[in-house]
Amino acid sequence: MLEAVALSCRRGERRLFQDLHLDVQPGSLLHVRGRNGSGKTTLLRTLCGLFTPETGEVRWRGKSIQSLGEDYRRELLYCGHLLGLKADLTAIENLAIASTLSSDPVRTHELWQALERLGLAGFEDLPIRMLSQGQKKRVALARLLLSHAPLWVLDEPFSALDREAVCLLEELLARHLGQGGLVILTTHQEVPLTSGRVAHLDLGY
């Protein structure tokens, strides 16, 4: 479903990886591992189309993501190191904007339910800047709950999460994979998954 063909990327003068091939099938999770600076984030951003590779191509459903453009982005959800939340807006406002922009708008009560399920009851209408780092991360993860995008690209999703949130995220990933979704993520801890296949990709060795 998502392939990368002869991908090579360069950051400044350093070549991060060369001739990288990928083929992620529906219902499977690709766990990208590697030391700091081995190009994990660059690879993820290349797969999303944020970074143009020096050579090689990323294909979704057989077609290059450049030619697909908006269609590819409709089926993609990216969570990077930065949470993508406006500090002055409340959690509800942030999620409402994210869902209108993702062109499959969600009714407001679903927003409240999602936040409640992520243990943010009572914090929904506070400006994000008043929340703790862990709570902000949960608001960002609420988008996983609301999104219908089959492809999830997550950069260090488990960072700054407490025990309970980690279990919740694992449950979300399992449910997504169960429905035939794809996940590409980087994390420094093992990913104990209940359903779906886990593949590993090691960079920089």
Added chain:
Amino acid sequence: MALNPFKFAAPAVFYPLANRLIPWFWTLTGILLALGLYWGFFQTPDQLGGNNAQKEYYRIIFVHVPAAWMSMWLYVIMVFWAAVGLVFNTRLSFMMANAVAPTGAIFTFLALWTGAFWGRPSWGTYWDWDPRLTSELVLFFLYLGYLALHAAIDDQRRADRAAALLAIVGLVIVPVIYWSINCPDPTQCASLHQRSNLTRIEGNILFAMLTMTLAFWMYSFATSLMRLRTLILEREAEASWVQELLNPRGGR
């Protein structure tokens, strides 16, 4: 993706080619410069133009006009390579644009300086808001903008592409700037007065000026290729072909 269409686009192949071309361009520059200066100073009448003829100071024309032309041509060449770089995503094209930019900026400065020293005897002031001088000044700012933006961004790749886009936007807006300076009052838009047409100028002067222009072209090629050679080396320092290049005996 298919290998790059044009073979010379690979820096490794282009570097030796540049090495061979540079001496040729220097010799051509030397010959043309000598011929142009000799002809300009010794084979030309002592004044230019019919009625209120310009005295000997008109000879600044042999440096001012070629420099002004080069400043404009090099900007267009810079934008061409910038566009090629953005479209084909080839790093050498961006290096080409970076190699040409400083020389273009220098010619713009030269055009302004020599223009001022020509203006003083013929118009009575070093600076006059004559549309041509003002446009040259604006072009100088565009060059400075390109160089400043490229230098300010650390990541080489983003610097190339950002500066390239700025150059393209600059080229799109330059005609509008030139036009708005030339006819600030749209109702009776003064035609671009003093269209300097070359035919009226006396033969020898014209010959000297064109020779000097050719000399400046050769100079631009030579300096751009030299700067390009250094840029390639700087950016491909780790590449294997650079190691062989440094000790042709091939390691121990």
Added chain:
Amino acid sequence: MSAFFAQGGYGFFVWSAYGMAAIVLIAEVMQLRARQRALLARLARLQRLAGTASTDTQGTLGAAPGQRQAK
């Protein structure tokens, strides 16, 4: 010859223009040559460092691992 330098009394203007042209163009060429020579020297030094480092100690100084075994 002095008429040549006088340029009909406008020598100051003519030679300031040509003088600046000469200064600027020659300066550019000198700067380019110096930059190239400095770069080549630096690369050669890095090369030597990489060369000597690989014979006595096993430290890597940017030389590709493959190249080291090739000795």
Added chain:
Amino acid sequence: MWSAFWCILQRDLRLGLRRRTEVLTALAFFMIVVSLFPLGIGTERQTLQILGPGVVWVAALLASMLALERLFAADYEDGTLEQLVLTPQPLSLLVLAKVAAHWLLTGLPLVLIAPLVGMQYHLTPTQIVIMMLALGLGTPVLGLIGSIGAALTLGVRGGGILLSLLILPLYIPVLVYGAGAIEVSRIASTDAQPYLLLLAAFLLTALTLAPLAGAAALKIALE
């Protein structure tokens, strides 16, 4: 698609109003610069009337330049810009929405405060009306062209000064015809008509081309 445009416009307006300082500083800067000139060049009517149009426009250029630096910077720092690029909406439309919101917050106040400035410079009532029209047509163009520069210098050290070096030369046509319109309308306001038409032409061209260049610049900046 237009719901996304409206959503971003609304979001930025809400953000702008919650952080009123950024809005007021651009306006205050404009007023201060405009009020400084008479102290520098003397305060008799004649010189002020001649210099008025030019000073107003240069101050408008500088004020919009200062406000532009924050156009994308806030979104760049908290990661929302990445999300914007990755939405299934055309990026140039979102850039247009952001520039529109930015103009409503910083450009429009300049137009509304123009009468005050006109009085400071003893401009005739017709000149003040023409000034408001010219500023109304010109300031969006400043925002649109400036947004390209803001995107190019995103996250770059010394971005503010660099932005002005890159973008001010591109503002010259707007400055020439904007100031010209006010200048020539001292006698009859009809004389300013060709100037205003030209400014309108600049606005239409900028509306179509600038967002495309801005979107490309954003993609380059986010790499």
